[in-house]
Amino acid sequence: xxxxxxxxxxxxxxxxxxxxxxxxxxxxxxxxxxxxxxxxxxxxxxxxxxxxxxxxxxxxxxxxxxxxxxxxxxxxxxxxxxxxxxxxxxxxxxxxxxxxxxxxxxxxxxxxxxxxxxxxxxxxxxxxxxxxxxxxxxxxxxxxxxxxxxxxxxxxxxxxxxxxxxxxxxxxxxxxxxxxxxxxxxxxxxxxxxxxxxxxxxxxxxxxxxxxxxxxxxxxxxxxxxxxxxxxxxxxxxxxxxxxxxxxxxxxxxxx
Amino acid sequence: xxxxxxxxxxxxxxxxxxxxxxxxxxxxxxxxxxxxxxxxxxxxxxxxxxxxxxxxxxxxxxxxxxxxxxxxxxxxxxxxxxxxxxxxxxxxxxxxxxxxxxxxxxxxxxxxxxxxxxxxxxxxxxxxxxxxxxxxxxxxxxxxxxxxxxxxxxxxxxxxxxxxxxxxxxxxxxxxxxxxxxxxxxxxxxxxxxxxxxxxxxxxxxxxxxxxxxxxxxxxxxxxxxxxxxxxxxxxxxxxxxxxxxxxxxxxxxxxxxxxxxxxxxxxxxxxxxxxxxxxxxxxxxxxxxxxxxxxxxxxxxxxxxxxxxxx
Numbered sequence: 001x002x003x004x005x006x007x008x009x010x011x012x013x014x015x016x017x018x019x020x021x022x023x024x025x026x027x028x029x030x031x032x033x034x035x036x037x038x039x040x041x042x043x044x045x046x047x048x049x050x051x052x053x054x055x056x057x058x059x060x061x062x063x064x065x066x067x068x069x070x071x072x073x074x075x076x077x078x079x080x081x082x083x084x085x086x087x088x089x090x091x092x093x094x095x096x097x098x099x100x101x102x103x104x105x106x107x108x109x110x111x112x113x114x115x116x117x118x119x120x121x122x123x124x125x126x127x128x129x130x131x132x133x134x135x136x137x138x139x140x141x142x143x144x145x146x147x148x149x150x151x152x153x154x155x156x157x158x159x160x161x162x163x164x165x166x167x168x169x170x171x172x173x174x175x176x177x178x179x180x181x182x183x184x185x186x187x188x189x190x191x192x193x194x195x196x197x198x199x200x201x202x203x204x205x206x207x208x209x210x211x212x213x214x215x216x217x218x219x220x221x222x223x224x225x226x227x228x229x230x231x232x233x234x235x236x237x238x239x240x241x242x243x244x245x246x247x248x249x250x251x252x253x254x255x256x
Numbered sequence: 257x258x259x260x261x262x263x264x265x266x267x268x269x270x271x272x273x274x275x276x277x278x279x280x281x282x283x284x285x286x287x288x289x290x291x292x293x294x295x296x297x298x299x300x301x302x303x304x305x306x307x308x309x310x311x312x313x314x315x316x317x318x319x320x321x322x323x324x325x326x327x328x329x330x331x332x333x334x335x336x337x338x339x340x341x342x343x344x345x346x347x348x349x350x351x352x353x354x355x356x357x358x359x360x361x362x363x364x365x366x367x368x369x370x371x372x373x374x375x376x377x378x379x380x381x382x383x384x385x386x387x388x389x390x391x392x393x394x395x396x397x398x399x400x401x402x403x404x405x406x407x408x409x410x411x412x413x414x415x416x417x418x419x420x421x422x423x424x425x426x427x428x429x430x431x432x433x434x435x436x437x438x439x440x441x442x443x444x445x446x447x448x449x450x451x452x453x454x455x456x457x458x459x460x461x462x463x464x465x466x467x468x469x470x471x472x473x474x475x476x477x478x479x480x481x482x483x484x485x486x487x488x489x490x491x492x493x494x495x496x497x498x499x500x501x502x503x504x505x506x507x508x509x510x511x512x513x514x515x516x517x518x519x520x521x522x523x524x525x526x527x528x529x530x531x532x533x534x535x536x537x538x539x540x541x542x543x544x545x546x547x548x549x550x551x552x553x554x555x556x557x558x559x560x561x562x563x564x565x566x567x568x
Binding site: 088 | 299316317319334336339340342344346348349350351352353354355359362363364366367369375390509
């Protein structure tokens, strides 16, 4: 046999970067993904936190709602960017082709994760711009920064959940399944209405939903209330992420 | 395997050894042996469901054998070292619709240690004018050419092409054949599945005919043809086709205008009798059966019902 073909680590890194770059570009060029992902959270925020929120404490309420809507906003790139896209790529053979090609292992998931984080930054930045200008929300700079950081990292559990959905459901059914999880979970996790405003039973089961934990972190780090137990919530989210990811990986391997 | 003795036996660079693959109750491959040597073009020929694509999937490590072994360069087919030396064009792969053709090529090139020059890839695949276009906007044939570009962009030592010319017009198909010959001349080995017999005939160094998950014939195109003794006779004659069908050596006889078409496995006997019967006979041609006839006969022998054959 000939000597093994080695690939310089610079070239391997380049392959990872290229994969991530084109994953982002292709979704940016897919209006059915990019437009709702980027615009819906801002539209809802504008509607409920600014237009229908004319009370004397408008800016304070808007600041609170910013935390909830930013979490709502970053769930989408994770859930749809993984769930729907992986389901389609599995069904249409792209995943199979990539497994035959020498794509560096891990680059596929890394690219999608980075894509989701970049989309999340755009979504949150746009929300913050609206909150600051039209919503007159004022917070210390550290709170803006902490909220942005929490949201960007907070995409990851939803990437893992999306990946799990993508390995379980076909391409046709995936958008419906994702929406069926995305919208009810947003409501049940107190992203639109404060948890305290939900019926007692729903408050009790709320810790079952990953979005509840990210919502509490977002409120806490932006100084808008929340229960302040950031480390506990972050640990729960990490556990969710690991569990979803492990199950998804087993599913993918079994198919291979 | 019917290896010809005089061929020097080099180490195979891709190999299936007594491979068995089952999908539930269906046995897709039933003890298949295949070998690919450096610089040769091996055509896998067979009807749908014969196991051609399964054989390719096992050689690529996309599926695991239930028995026997599949190796690439003596390695596990899914190992990175093996994958970096191959190029792949699968039958069904929906590439990213919203990426441009040049972006798809550059992305795929980035996976390989020493890819081809970008310009050379575009030239070889004949897709220079498609480069700035979105993949999703291309026609079926154009997409196949782009997929071919992705298969060769890594400058692979083995190229796996699963039905590469399906959906191509005659011009594009001929151009692809020319490129494949260039690649083989440059030392690239190719595994090609096809149900276009003329494709195997035009390109292949060796052909393996699969039916019902078994290799039922393997060897050079001439070897396969030699499996059948059939010859075709074409001539202008007044003898009625019905009369000919009554002769014991005649397997088929058809009239097409003033021409007679006869298929026989004892062509000399038929000719003697035919010339004696009709002294006016003219325009006589005798041909060895093509791969199409050989293939039809081989698959019939293997018990594949006629309706499953794709002797196109």
